[in-house]
Amino acid sequence: MNWVMVAIGGALGSGVALLVLRRPSRRRLLLSTAGICGALGVFSAYPYLPAVTAPITVGFLGSASSMILVAAAPPVWLGTDSILRSGLVVARRLAVYCAVGATFALAGYLAVRAGTTFYVKVLR
Structure with missing residues (x-):
């Protein structure tokens, strides 16, 4: 029964992912x-x-958090000199999203x- 609840949560998270990623900003x-x-x-x-709430939450966050990590910082590889700059941009964006998420x-x-x-x- 827990796997069904995780699957339902994953479906809900995928729905949210589709809504957010239609026009990502x-x-x-x-x-x-x-x-x-x-x-x-x-x-x-x-x-x-x-x-009930724990498996749905796990499924929802499992799919929604991966959606945000994929869309949050798309790497831009322009050449060998921009690898460090792109890595720093990705790390900075990820740190901001982690701070907002934890807060x-x-x-x-x-x-x-x-x-x-x-x-x-x-x-009472």
């Missing part, structure tokens, strides 16, 4: 990275139904945890 890729990583943070902290994953995780704690401590 730096802004669109950065916003999709933030949204996908924020969803990772939310689903990883969601305390109810972990048997939004943490924000999503903390939002769900704070909401759950508030509900348990105050509203």
Whole structure:
């Protein structure tokens, strides 16, 4: 049953990949990275139904993150002198996407945890 859930998540991530890659721009890729990583943070902290949310999240992120890594930094090989420059551009873009992803994953995780704690401590 877990493999079916991972496959469903992968299909959802592929759908998002098709939508984002129709007209890829730096802004669109950065916003999709933030949204996908924020969803990772939310689903990883969601305390109810972990048997359902965990495999879907793994499948979704498995396909969506590969889409972003492929589209984020297309290498431009112009000659032997530009290999170092192209490598630095790819590394810089990847560092920016990783920083944005980690920030939004943490924000999503903390939002769900704070909401759950508030509900348990105050509203219950």
